[in-house]
Amino acid sequence: MKQIFLTHAKYLQDKDKKIVALLDTLSNEYREKDRGGYYKSLSELFRHIAGAQGIFLGVLQSSLPADYKAKSLSLPDAKTLPEGVLTETQWKEIKTFSEKAGQALVDILNSLSDGDLKIQTKWFTGDMVPLSFVLSQLLVHTVHHQGAISQILDEMKIDNDFTAISARFL
Template structure:
């Protein structure tokens, strides 16, 4: 399916950059928050990952499907492992979507849109939060950041 293959390629270029970004973060900054009510760096990573799975499962089922509880971790490497595993699971779920699921209208918080439009919004959501994480990384002293998209295999 060309439509979903193009989506996966585009989305993965951002997800891979997020995985690369985690290489610039030290364990001491996992709970860093730039202000009191912000999500921590690690909470934001888990939010991004869980949200994409939520959007895909919502398109798959046709009804809002809440994200699972975030997984626990202790180190940046644990966080990378979680993100990598959830990325692989999301790829599998995306590849299983049918043309009908991509075209069906999904009600997401009172807005009805085709499944593919919801997925595009999900990618925009991830890009938005990934940008926040680039800022977090700079605020924690990271000097060399990856490019905002990645073509790594």
């Protein structure tokens, strides 16, 4: 199971890099334009993806026993991310955060065993769930919002392949 999660984490990293590369071709004003969705702009939607990854990573890491290698990994802090309409400098901060979060997820997964995915942790509702559930929700959440970015770009008539299934990242 660990290998499946690791493959998905690398896939998400690849998609995030492609999304960033495409969004970087847009002017800051165009990227920040309110598109009418809950997260308004493309960059705010991407910020939400990155921030949620940071939050999920914190849940994963805090659930591990003290002697685990992943316990000492430096994680990006979602509380440091800027909100609202972004400047070009703030957009760069989001991109850097996303890169760090994507790599941290891969690093955490590399340090875990299949058995570790059964470790119980407290979910946001207070329920106890296995780490595999936290990981699955992180993956589903990220893919969902990557798809929303793709849909917005489609509506804007901007070619993208974020929902295409690719194995090149392997």
